[in-house]
Amino acid sequence: MTNFDTVIGLEIHVALLTESKFLCSCKTSFGAPPNSQCCPVCLGLPGTLPLINEKAVEYGAKAGLALGCEIHYFSRFDRKNYFYPDLPKAYQITQDAFPLCTNGFLEYYVDDQLFRTEITRIHLEEEAGKLIHSGQSIVDSEYSLVDYNRAGIPLIEIVTAPDIHHPKQARLFLEQLRLLMRYIGVSDTKMEEGSLRCDANISLKPKGSSVLGTKVEIKNLNSFRALERALEYEELRQSQVLSGGGVVRQESRTWDERAGKTMSMRSKGDAPDYRIFPEPDLPPLNLDPVWVELIAANVPELPLARLRRLERDYGLSRYDATFLVNYPEFCELFFQVAERGLGYEDVVNFLMGDYARLAREKGHLSAERISELLTLVDEGTISQGQAKEVLSSLFSSGLSPREIVQERGLEVVDDPGRLEPVIREVLAANPDLVRRLQDGETKLYSFFVGQVMRATQGKADPEVVHKLLRGELGK
Amino acid sequence: MRQLAHMLDTRQATSREIVTRYLEQIAQQEPQLNAFITVDEEGALLQAEEADRRRAEGRALSPWDGIPIAVKDNISTAGLKTTCASRFLENYRPLFDATVVDNLRQAGLPIIGKTNLDEFAMGSSTEYSAYGVTRNPHDLSRVSGGSSGGSAAAVAAGEAPWALGTDTGGSIRQPASFCGVVGLKPTYGAVSRYGVVALAPSLDQVGPVATTVEDTAILFSLIAGPDRRDASSSEARPFQVPRWDEQFVTGLKIGVPEEFFGEGLDQEVEQAVRKCLAELESRGAVLVPISLATNEYAIDTYLTLVTAEASSCLARYDGVRYGTRVAAADSNTMFSKSRAAGFGSEVKRRIMLGTYVLSASHYEAYYEQAQKVRTLIKRDVLASFEEVDVVITPTTPTPAFRIGAKRNPLEMYLSDLFTAMANLSGIPAISVPCGKDSKGLPLGIQIMASHFQEELLFKVAYMVERGCL
Amino acid sequence: MIDRQDVIRMARLARLELSEAEIDQYQQDLAGFVSSGRKLQQVDVSAVEGTSHAVVVTHELRKDEVAESLPQDLVLSTGPDVSDGFFRVPRIVEEQE
């Protein structure tokens, strides 16, 4: 690896979360019976014509704005011609020469170091249908089944410059990109449902060289892990080929998850000839600058800006802030609870603890409930341990934290008058241990504290118990 | 048409009677003409009866409710076979109506049948139909023109009172001229293309064919207007069927482009057009010699663009969702065999040419170059309308030729020599009969005007109709 | 010059199975087209933009509203080979282009 520099570029397809398809009015929802969300337009029946969905353009522009792109008021649609059973018109309506957005960038952290990757372009295009193969994979299938429900769903294709330099960086870039798409609400970016897809180009060049090597395209990367593993595999494969004096072939390879390796899909002397030309059925887009300004005004705070704000204004650690940025719902709660005068770190710790697990299973609690619970701990009304108990019943009962405390008689007992008799009882029951402690085995203090806690059903304030024990045994 | 409408209105005839009369004409003439691919006797009679019921109840949909029409077979009709004269779509029944068909139904016009054409509208003689040639009603040994040969012949022979055609490079005007009827190619975007099977979307327009200028204008008024389903359709321009106005010709500036009267033009055609121009001049029009020099490039430009767009538009016929399917072991072979079996030779030829001009290594020299030359042609055409109101030319270089006379495809492509310019520049153009040659073959004159000037076209066409026939 | 290989490559791109006689025929036609089109290539088009749309219209975008799709049985009704709600196609092989 040491003799080569790795150069990676990504092409990401993001399905946009519109109600209706890109060029017709069929529904876009996932999981419907096959070919039940189709009309003459998305089936490519003779004589049908496309009509652009305004929301798709809005979302494309929004993604561009969030990625710092230049938004082109003038853009144009083109036809990319190729035959494939999932492509109803045998051409894809896309943007080639005049894309909607160009020249953007995305910043993201890799091990505490900030990286920046240039976004070359973002364009709008239509999705193809879905193929289901009769066999294990496309190659060993006697026939395939076609479902056009997905055909015509709007996509944006995001193309990066080849300036990613290792597989992990590629994964973190993609994770940050997905987060960004979720922040701006243009896509649900589910890799498992195909609403976020990534192809990677990777090439190696001698260390320090400015001449790019032959690139290989990797397809079928269905998860972040697959992206990283496939690139690692390919990096190694190419370096072995080059070190052995061989040449890397320009080709498309597919990632085989089970085998853990990339495999040649097709070798092509030259790129396929898509015969791209301007789409005659659609006039060019001429966006109103005011409309674009309105979209820009609706771009929310983005992940990196939020991270910086959490660190700067709330004094959170990178680790804590990253948690909140990665989970916007938790972050929203954090802001609401923190507003009520609670310690920022206490709030994050609470959210990241048992709460996170329970909330994922059962849904979130309101900020009001959470603040009340944290206040009870803060005031010393209940202990941390009791707080856990209250928390789990909060998810199932309709009562407020205070009501639960009352109902269960939960409270902290720190009155020496109530605790001393209990302590004496415990000591009296264990004379041997008392002797050993008095002989210097001081770790037995915690045993006695535990016994007292148990005898008081956890209500005793452990610190007070400790103090009282010392007094009692010191006599 | 006003007569038929009047008869219906005053109960002198029912729609059923009228439709039956046309069906009888069809039954009598079709064995010789072959203007129709599908005659929908049952459907037409049913629609006629509904029209009669509406009239009886005083809720006629339009003055033309119950007057039948023939529709070119590349325009989608829900449930009624739409073959595009191709084997590939032999049994294809659309799931929806084209917008123009919708327009006809809104006006109550029973659709009597689907007319013959060159396969996928690729041709100028209707000889390239998978369902046989349509013969010219004026001389059965000759072609009816194309690609809307079926529509023109049906109207000329009285098999239908009017018809819809499509025009990509002359496909309404040239057959109208050959068959002695009127045919309009509207401004690009004036009529919806939704449901019209594409040949070349940047050039295609649907238009009316009828025996008189007024009927042509009436039919145009029924189909013109914007359509939310067609992004290339234009905002409504109010179109009123114009009235004949004798004073109109006074001072009218008519451009006469010298390039359209040169070598290759049949003498009798030239004489007829010149005579007509002289007649217009004698009534007060001003003839202005102009030049449309870029017409020299029109055919090559047209051919490049039309084949390129067609190669893409016809790619969807792959045997997966509809149409012909030839079984094969793998999908690519299935595509190639199905397309080979479904398409005729002219369609294959144009797909080959179109694929060539779009392919990566030829795109710039051919397709892009043609698009740029198209800009020059459009500029040239529009510039002429700053000088003159309309431009008048022959519609075609010759009258209808004999079936089988044009074996060389390049020769066939020259049929569009005078008509392609209007499609390339998007302007409206009409062909109006202007007499017959010594063999009795109809001759046509073409009037062109600037974008959305259909009303002006019809006014001038009235003069030609009354002055030259 | 148009050679046979050009014709075969175009036919493959366009998914048209051609007989030997057709290949010969289209080789001739393509050659005729190329020579007749030579005139076009000599036209000076420097600083000219291409025309894709003869009449420029403002592009009215569609609102993001769902309309009824076709019922599944109708969608499949035109299909030459359908199975369990799907269109069926034979083995898909990547093309060597």
Ligand SMILES: [Mg+2]
């Ligand atoms: Mg793409």
Ligand SMILES: [Zn+2]
């Ligand atoms: Zn649809």
